[in-house]
Every structure is written in C-alpha cells, then in structure tokens.
Amino acid sequence: MTDFAYLIPVFPLIAFAINLFFGHRLGGFSGWISVLTSIASSAIALPAAWAVAQDGQYSREWLWLTLGNYDLNFGYLLDPLSATLLFVVTVIGTLIQVYSIGYMHGEKYYHRFLPMFPCLWQPCWLW
Numbered sequence: 001m002t003d004f005a006y007l008i009p010v011f012p013l014i015a016f017a018i019n020l021f022f023g024h025r026l027g028g029f030s031g032w033i034s035v036l037t038s039i040a041s042s043a044i045a046l047p048a049a050w051a052v053a054q055d056g057q058y059s060r061e062w063l064w065l066t067l068g069n070y071d072l073n074f075g076y077l078l079d080p081l082s083a084t085l086l087f088v089v090t091v092i093g094t095l096i097q098v099y100s101i102g103y104m105h106g107e108k109y110y111h112r113f114l115p116m117f118p119c120l121w122q123p124c125w126l127w
Helices: 002-007 010-026 029-055 080-104 110-121
Strands: 058-067 070-078
Touching (some): 002 010, 002 058, 002 070, 029 058, 029 070, 029 080, 080 110
Antiparallel strands (some): 058 070
C-alpha cells in the first residue's frame, strides 16, 4: 500500500475543491465529503504505516524537471516516525472533522468552514 502513499494528501485537496465550489449547494452533506476523504486517507495511511513498520522505510522519486545536465527529482520518504505521525494525524483529523460537523450544525456559514478545515491539518503531513 506504500505505492499509493502519494494519494494521502490528494484526498483532502479534492474535498477542499468540492466544498469550495459546490459546498453552498451541498449544504449539510459538504461536511461528510471532508470526512469521507479523510477516511480514505486514513485507509491508505494505516497499511502504509504497517508496511514501513515491517520494512524500515519507503521512498519514491519522480523526475520533476531537467535543467541542462541536472535532474531535479520530486519524492517522499516514509520512515517509522513519519509513518506513525502520518497515521495519527489522519485519524485524529478525521475525528475532529466528525466533531466539527456536529458543533457547526445549524450555523449560517457552515459551508464556508468545511473547505478550510482540510487546509488546517493538511500541512501536518507535508512537514
């Protein structure tokens, strides 16, 4: 499952885009889009963390840009610490989103809060 680890931050970005452009039309369902994408990220993060715990670390690189004779690569590295934190952040972020749906229920600007929520905890994965 570590081959799909690059999808972990992609799901909340999809939820952000959907809720940003269509959140006012979706109403109360817009919060559940964020929760479902967070669950999808957690579903990928758990097997990735387990695989890293078994094998030690995992890295992946892609060629991003070539400048003359130089190749610039883009990639990620999952070591045991980052894999553990990745899973903890996805699970806790999902639970916080479920709580915030109930807390913000009935608010006038409910659809404005939810697009910003994945942006609050998305950077935790990128450090």
